[in-house]
Amino acid sequence: MNPIVEKVYQIGIIPVIAFNSVDEALPLCKALAEGGLPAAEVTFRTACAEECIRKIHEEMPEMLLGAGTVLTCEQADRAMAAGASFIVAPGFDPEVCKHVIDKGGIMMPGTASAGEMQQAMNMGCEALKFFPAEANGGVGMLKNIGAALKGARWMCTGGVNAKNVNDYLGYDQIFAVGGTWMCKSDVIKAGDWAKITAQSKEAVDTMLGLRLHHIGINTGNEEEAMKVATLLGGLLNMKVAPGNSSIFVGNKEFEIMKKPGRGTNGHIAIACNNVDRAIYHLSQRGVKFDLDSKNVKNGKTIACYFADEIAGFAMHLVQA
Incomplete structure (x- = not known):
């Protein structure tokens, strides 16, 4: 282009x-x-x-x-x-x-x-x-x-x-x-x-349509992840659905990691209508991005992480 x-x-x-x-x-x-x-x-x-x-x-x-x-x-x-x-x-x-x-x-x-x-x-x-x-x-x-x-x-x-x-x-x-x-x-x-x-x-x-997509919480192992997922599911009356590397709670509002992932405490995913446009406009507001983390599918960017954590959480944009 x-x-x-x-x-x-x-x-x-x-x-x-x-x-x-x-x-x-x-x-x-x-x-x-x-x-x-x-x-x-x-x-x-x-x-x-x-x-x-x-x-x-x-x-x-x-x-x-x-x-x-x-x-x-x-x-x-x-x-x-x-x-x-x-x-x-x-x-x-x-x-x-x-x-x-x-x-x-x-x-x-x-x-x-x-x-x-x-x-x-x-x-x-x-x-x-x-x-x-x-x-x-x-x-x-x-x-x-x-x-x-x-x-x-x-x-x-x-x-x-x-x-x-x-x-x-x-x-x-x-x-x-x-x-x-x-x-x-x-x-x-x-x-x-x-x-x-x-x-x-x-x-x-x-x-841009920026909105919270899900919160990822790091845990040390699968057993600890299941404890956290079960606790959240019980408190909020949400379903618990185990996956390969994480356990989802609700309609995937929470992702409990079976081992530490990106971010000190975990990650927060922000949904948007177009990741490329969100990167441009948020960059104008001072956000720095880790462009090496871009996930591109069929020529379209579907995810990208911020360069810096916020309150111990990695932040990333996702196409939704």
Whole structure:
């Protein structure tokens, strides 16, 4: 995967913004970044778009910037020169696609049919935009197409919101979504940057879906493990189910290890909707990961440990 596309995938949600003035550019992007979304697709629907991209790129180089609603080769050139890392269009224009690709840029053309998608892929577009997503059948439509176009990767915009974001991101061939629900135009006009930060944090938390999966408790041997499991099962009226290396209590909320495992006292598993995205976003919050512990299955990360213990427990993310 191209590094830019990979970063879009890791961030997961790309705010789509139509700036009213250059003065909004920096405070809005700072609010998004503080909320965990250091990315923006700046639409070329407004006259100040090019200058906004340039200003953000110069003063916030860590911000991943795309240019949206790009309709012509001339607009694409201006956007890339200003600092846009990828170009997004509402529709599929072979001339614009070829122009951007020939210049070494990342082109995400808008597509709504299998024919458009196939043509764009054959031109060398690694990532496609599915637009307008909800109006064109949403996730169900893409699952039908994806069965035939297994190499297709979509960023979906148009009707994506806090309620359905995980319906989209739960399908592996959808690598990201674009939306405006965390930075609506009236909030931008009001300059309520704190609200945008709060809504961005909420969007990230919704996307990640972090929750307790199970607690692993270290014991010295199988006999001790059974004693602990029996005690917990009796106290909580939960079933006890012996396994090969551990004994589970309840619906696997507790895993009693038959010998000391990772962590001084044991381990705590945190479930999430996507381990790669969780690694990216938690890393932005200061968490360090033991990337050598990554468990990858069929090309997808399904588990990874934190580098450090917390209160004597090893911590790890698990796909759920």
